[in-house]
Amino acid sequence: MTVDDVIAAAGLAFRYPGAAEPTLKGVDLRIARGDFTAVIGGNGSGKTTLCKAFNGLIPHFWSGEFSGEVTVDGVDTLDASVAALSHRVGYVYQDFGNQLVRPSVREDVAFGPVNFGLADHRERSESAMRLLGIDHLARKYVWELSGGQQHLTALAGVLAMDPAVIVVDEPVAELDPARAEETYRMLKRVNKERGTTIVVIEHHAEFIARYARSVVLMSAGTVRWHLPVREALGRGEELAEHGIPAPQIIAATARLIPETDVPLTVAEAAQGIREAGLEPGAPVPEPVTQPPGPVIARLSGVSHGYRDVHSEVSTVLDDVDLALCEGERIALVGSNGAGKSTLLRLLTGLNVPRKGTVEVDGIDTRSVKPARLADRVCYLYQHPEQMFLNDSVRQEIAMFPTQRRRPDAESIVEDVLDRLRLTEFADRDGRTLSGGQQRRTTLGIGLAMAPALLLLDEPTASLDTATRNDVIAMLAALAERIRCVVVATHDMQLVAEWATRVLVLGKARVLADTTPAGLFGDAELCERVNLVPPQISVLGRELGMHPPPLSVDAFTAAFAPALAGGR
Known part of the structure; x- marks a missing residue:
């Protein structure tokens, strides 16, 4: 592990009790301090198990067959308890509601610092709530909160411990799209303002494109590669093989202008299409549906x-x-x-x-x-x-x-x-x-x-x-x-x-x-x-298409006359 690495895994393997095959098989991985890393892969590829090795739940809680080494912020996870590691690694679980253990938002955010006897617990919790924009909810009971507010409360509780690493499992799985964006904006803010390393387990490639700086692809319990985000999302065929098709804007621009750089945002995709001299024709009409019955x-x-x-x-x-x-x-x-x-x-x-x-x-x-x-x-x-x-x-x-x-x-x-x-x-x-x-x-x-x-x-x-x-x-x-x-x-x-x-x-x-x-x-x-709206609808609207396209096929079909006539 180098000074610049906050997480290092070497030869990491783990088999759950009673499982026929190991879930992790000889994982070697380094994550740089201050990175914003997305861990991707199909269901069952080992993503969550890998991340639970970062905070010591594996092997201290899940007592299966463990081998290899995991070092986090300079500490070997085998030599430290889960409680001790919580100062270095915060974890927001997919079922984040189960992390809320105190009646009010303020009490829940302060729970970790208070229980560890940290003298500045009040300052830590107030700072975390302020950074995430939930300080106005401090007196609210946690069961009165929306799903998005609960998610940010769980994140604030982790943030109050001031860990070097925060892991978030499926940040947007149960949130409406606007609150999903807000959650990612808050993670980016924590990453930028505090220098905290962020690791997300994510299936939504469009969020990865806009917020992550590097991507880890897990496959059958091993790390297939760890690459910068633009290079990772440029490997469309390989990602598709692992159940992660490219974001809609990447798929669409690849069809229209195959030699272009991989766009990470709608604005980049729209600019690339305009610079190629392409303009959409008449939108493809919606498919005709049968009138409703009884x-x-x-x-x-x-x-x-x-x-x-x-x-x-x-x-x-x-x-x-x-x-x-x-x-x-x-x-x-x-x-x-x-x-x-x-x-x-x-x-x-x-x-x-x-x-x-x-x-x-x-x-x-x-x-x-x-x-x-x-x-x-x-x-x-x-x-x-x-x-x-x-x-x-x-x-x-x-x-x-x-x-x-x-x-x-x-x-x-x-x-x-x-x-x-x-x-x-x-x-x-x-x-x-x-x-x-x-x-x-x-x-x-x-x-x-x-x-x-x-x-x-x-x-x-x-x-x-x-x-x-x-x-x-x-x-x-x-x-x-x-x-x-x-x-x-x-x-x-x-x-x-x-x-x-x-x-x-x-x-x-x-x-x-x-x-x-x-x-x-x-x-x-x-x-x-x-x-x-879906990315492809937003891109269509950006390029003046009305009604907006609902799929990549509908979007690219609108450019068929322009492509047939040459550029």
Whole structure:
């Protein structure tokens, strides 16, 4: 380890107890002090395990087979406890809500410095909150915060320890696009103003392009390479092989001007296209969709909310009227706390509205128990592991048709396993699978239920890009078996590529009922509800395309006349 290295791993290997293969295999890696490094790779490549070796959770907490050496800020992690290493390495976990252990924001941020007896604990916590712009929330209870505010609170608690390294696992997995940008801006600010080394585990290449300075590619438990960000993102084919397709602006410019430098921002891409003398022609029209069929679910005058710690009702939905129809692929979008998950739970009957009525297939949800509605509506949770009740994938998928005594239950299960490429995992416990495999399993549970209405909460969160694209394709394929699908999501690319209808929630109401092109063409609406359109839509808008393109194919098709006529 050199003076300029803050992290050095040499020959690092680790096998979890009972695992057939090591998760890490002879990892050699150096990260320079003050770097902003993104660790990428497909689900199951070893990213999180590698980063947990930096703060000593491996091997001090996960006591598997460990070999090799990891040195962080001059300390061998084998010679220091997890508590001692927390002064040098801060970690913001993917499930960051579990890190919040004190009632108020101020108390939670000060928790580490106070418990280590640091005399300047007040100054440390106040400074961390100020740097991240959450000092105005100091007196708030942590359960009153939005997801984005909770994430920044967890980060402030780490920052108050003034570590040399901060690791953030999936910084944007559960945040709306605007809050995701804010989180990355705060990380960049900490990196610049304090010189703190930032390591992020990330699947979103567009954030990597704008914020990281170097990229580590993990594959099958080893480091494939560690490169500067522009060089890393220029290896498009290799990244795609590992489930990380290039950002949309890189893919688009590579098709139009193959010899250009790799653009890291929309502005760079737009400049390169203009300098090449290319101008878009008429935009490709939106595909024609079939008119919606009969109403599957209806909300009439629905108002709902929850009591806060002061016993006051906080209204989440107010006098909402909606009809969801057969053949529709509906995306629910809006800021954290806009009411997306609440609306889904009302449709299942798990919650009943304080005012108004909810009907599914003509049945008032107040009149029957949720278990009876399960024949008509299926709700797939945001976290797949919450769906698993049995010892194997096959049993999970078989549970509903078997309990309902469907005569064709066995053939249904085999068909679902085959459709979702789960046959090889059929006898595995779902909780032992990768995130992408778990998500496919929950889709299998829903498909085997064959409901009229399928509801999904953030189905692509925390998935690598290749698995995420698989999920989009599988959702599209469900149309032949399920009459209406509703997805609550922060994934704007999913909205662009899959949805036929978009419901924008905000201020307890439906602010817009539109199409993907209508949403992304309305800059004022997007800004009002903290939505950031897909990169390719932003690039199209920058180049004067209206409506904005929804995919790379649609974007490049608009340049076909210019390319055919020569430059």
